[in-house]
Amino acid sequence: MSGAETDPAGADRDTPVIRLRGAFRTFPGPPPVTALHPLDLEVARGEYAAVIGPSGSGKSTFLNLLGLLDRPSGGTYELDGIDTGALSEARRTALRGRRIGFVFQSFHLLPYRTALENVMLAQVYNGSARAGRAEAARRVLDQVGLGHRAEALPSRMSGGERQRVAVARALVNRPSLLLCDEPTGNLDSATALRVMELFEELHGSGLTLLVITHDREVAERARRTITIRDGRLSATGAAVER
Structure with a gap:
């Protein structure tokens, strides 16, 4: 291929996945509340960072x-070099579906759908062609080590398996960014460790991960830590060496 190398979502490899410039968020009062003070941040493609x-x-x-669920009150947010503030709500929704995979503390799996069907639903909402959905879903279930559980219902799975299905669902549309919110919050320590090891494998494959957590042990497994306190990014740097 000639020209700059691109990622699966089509962005230049040298373009940060996340670029915030003076972004802040306030909520109306009285008095107004500043939830996020103006901040600058870049997360490079392939980085594994924890907040x-x-x-x-x-x-x-x-x-x-x-996650493009809310807009900054001021400043700019570029995702894959795209100025998200200039987009309509419909285009923001489409961008979120194509380029961001979410993993939450609660698994949010449909209880009467199999693991395979739960993963496939992410493609339905993203408008992917019907013909390739099952194959793509099986591929990412294999990637997270659950290919053999594709036909199992969530009620027949352990907490760790359900979280792996949630990760597979987040990966199936080949996002630029995996955004994880307290992903081990509902897991015991041994299961949490296996999920963190999965994240390290995904990082090793080139995926960009950002994990939001209050657990310092989870944060220390990332390659970079970012501290937030009272709405301010007060420290950035490398994770603690182990």
Whole structure:
């Protein structure tokens, strides 16, 4: 291929997945409340970063902003070099579906759908062609080590297996960014460790991950940590070496 190398979503490899410039978020009063103070941040393609902070620090507001669930009150947010502030709601929704995969503390699986069907639903909502949905869903279930559980219902799965299905669902549309919100919050320590090992494997394959957590042990498994407190990004740097 000639020219700049691109990722599966079509963005230049040298373009940061996340670029925030002076972005902030306020909520109307009286008095107005500043949930996020103006911040600058870049997350490079292929990075594995963790955002850590206590309850009430602004993590949820930050997640909503990065996930295109909310707009900044000011400043700019570029995702894959696209200025998201210039987009209509319909185009923001389409961009979110194509380029962001979400993994939450609660698995949000449909209980009467198999693992395969739960993963395929992400493609339905994204408008993917029907013909290739099952094959793509099986591929990502294999990737997270659950190909043999494709026909199992969530009620027949362990917590770790359900979270792996949720990860597969987030991956099936080949996003630029995997955005994880307290992904081990409902898991015991041994199961949480296996999920963190899965994230490391995904990072090793070149995926960009950003994990939002209050758990320092989870954050330390990332390659970079970002601290948020009182709505301010107060520290960035490398994760603790192990």
